[in-house]
Amino acid sequence: MMKLILYNLYKAFKSKRARAILLCWVSMFSLSAQTPRKESGADGPNPAQPVMLGFRVPEEFWSHEFMIFENGKYTNQTLEKYRGKPLILDFWATWCTSCMPNFPKLDRFKELYGDKINFLLVNSYDNDTVKVGDIFTVEKYAKYRTKTPSIVLGSYLKQLFPHQAVPIFVWLDDFGRLGATSTSDFLNENQLEALIARRKGGKK
Numbered sequence: 001m002m003k004l005i006l007y008n009l010y011k012a013f014k015s016k017r018a019r020a021i022l023l024c025w026v027s028m029f030s031l032s033a034q035t036p037r038k039e040s041g042a043d044g045p046n047p048a049q050p051v052m053l054g055f056r057v058p059e060e061f062w063s064h065e066f067m068i069f070e071n072g073k074y075t076n077q078t079l080e081k082y083r084g085k086p087l088i089l090d091f092w093a094t095w096c097t098s099c100m101p102n103f104p105k106l107d108r109f110k111e112l113y114g115d116k117i118n119f120l121l122v123n124s125y126d127n128d129t130v131k132v133g134d135i136f137t138v139e140k141y142a143k144y145r146t147k148t149p150s151i152v153l154g155s156y157l158k159q160l161f162p163h164q165a166v167p168i169f170v171w172l173d174d175f176g177r178l179g180a181t182s183t184s185d186f187l188n189e190n191q192l193e194a195l196i197a198r199r200k201g202g203k204k
Helices: 002-012 016-027 059-063 099-117 132-137 140-144 155-160 189-197
Strands: 068-069 072-075 086-094 119-124 150-152 168-172 178-182
Touching: 068 132, 086 099, 086 155, 099 119, 099 140, 099 189, 132 140, 132 150
Parallel strands: 086 119, 119 150
Antiparallel strands: 068 072, 068 150, 086 168, 168 178
């Protein structure tokens, strides 16, 4: 199994620089990430097949309908509009004190890179005790307000990308392949520019 994984990673990331970056990504699991509360449902059933490194997300990833909080309201949307560009998913929870400080950084990257790369927040805890919308509307959380949309009740995505702590970032390339999971420390301009540079043969 390990040989198969390494072979597919080699095919997905052919350049030496890309392979080196990938190895760094998968090793970036900081102790600062917070583990979910016991009642979060993290030990529940996991019917969706997890996506392996170097493999594409299933077609259902794009067609699945999610509840998304954006511009002050909840809507049901698929992720089809995000297909074809690198996409970074930021898994978070309202009780995670190290999650929300990342939101302004995502907004800055959205402004810096425009339509070259997409970002989505994902709250995957179905019984999160605070409504996601409150984080972006209540004055108490004003400093964490963000223009980045957030998926709500994203348990399907937690099944595709299992993790035991938040915040955690899932990196997908423009083909929908899983390139890495990382902590916020690795989310920086150097790594984002490297991801963009590899877009479909190096198109920028």
